[in-house]
Amino acid sequence: xxxxxQSPPDLILQEGANSTLRxxxxxxxxxxxxxxxxxxxxxxxxxxxxxxTKQNGRLSATTVATERYSLLYxxxxxxxxxxxxxxxxxxxxxxxxYFGTGTSLTVIP
Amino acid sequence: ETGVTQTPRHLVMGxxxxxxxxxxxxxxxxxxxWYKQSAKKPLELMFVYNFKEQTENNSVPSRFSPECPNxxxxxxHLHTLQPEDSALxxxxxxxxxxNEQFFGPGTRLTVL
Numbered sequence: 001x002x003x004x005x006q007s008p009p010d011l012i013l014q015e016g017a018n019s020t021l022r023x024x025x026x027x028x029x030x031x032x033x034x035x036x037x038x039x040x041x042x043x044x045x046x047x048x049x050x051x052x053t054k055q056n057g058r059l060s061a062t063t064v065a066t067e068r069y070s071l072l073y074x075x076x077x078x079x080x081x082x083x084x085x086x087x088x089x090x091x092x093x094x095x096x097x098y099f100g101t102g103t104s105l106t107v108i109p
Numbered sequence: 110e111t112g113v114t115q116t117p118r119h120l121v122m123g124x125x126x127x128x129x130x131x132x133x134x135x136x137x138x139x140x141x142x143w144y145k146q147s148a149k150k151p152l153e154l155m156f157v158y159n160f161k162e163q164t165e166n167n168s169v170p171s172r173f174s175p176e177c178p179n180x181x182x183x184x185x186h187l188h189t190l191q192p193e194d195s196a197l198x199x200x201x202x203x204x205x206x207x208n209e210q211f212f213g214p215g216t217r218l219t220v221l
Binding site: 004030031033035045048088096097098100101102 | 142146150151152153154157165197199201208209210211212214215217
């Protein structure tokens with residue numbers, strides 16, 4: 001399979017702070033997604049970003065496929081941003097997603 | 110109803126019970142997936158269906174039996190489970206040629 005590593009594993013932020021989450025992957029990929037899992041377990045789509053940069057409000061993401069990494073930026077964090085952030089990649093050779101181990105984010109007021 | 114729905118949301122069962130999890134997607138997708146998420150572990154892909162045909166089975170024990178009667182519905186039949194099968198079971202769907210996946214809310218399963 002493909003190895004997907006996320007860093008940092010845990011992050012505690014003061015409300016209003018900015019952060020960068022990283023996703024490294026070990027092989028060529030067709031697709032990459034970022035998700036936010038809320039405390040109830042629901043996975044919410046943040047970005048579908050196999051390459052390039054996208055922005056959505058306070059969140060943005062960049063994927064550099066040739067260097068096998070993706071970054072998720074959270075600006076002006078809010079307590080509702082708390083939860084676990086996962087990246088998932090689909091390898092170039094098949095229809096299967098591999099998830100990273102996640103970054104657990106806690107935003108404190 | 111929109112998106113991907115799953116029922117039940119919570120399930121407690123004994124090791125000798127038989128139960129089924131249901132997933133329904135209202136997005137017009139043709140691929141559906143079952144994932145298992147155990148505590149403190151990444152999501153593990155269990156099964157993939159494309160146009161109702163199973164295309165992936167990641168060495169899942171036979172006590173888990175999937176069924177996909179059409180592109181909108183996916184079931185996971187459970188029988189003689191073990192306590193270590195307790196986990197969050199997530200269903201997802203996508204278009205096969207454009208693989209952005211959308212997830213349901215999950216079923217939290219506890220096996221006693």
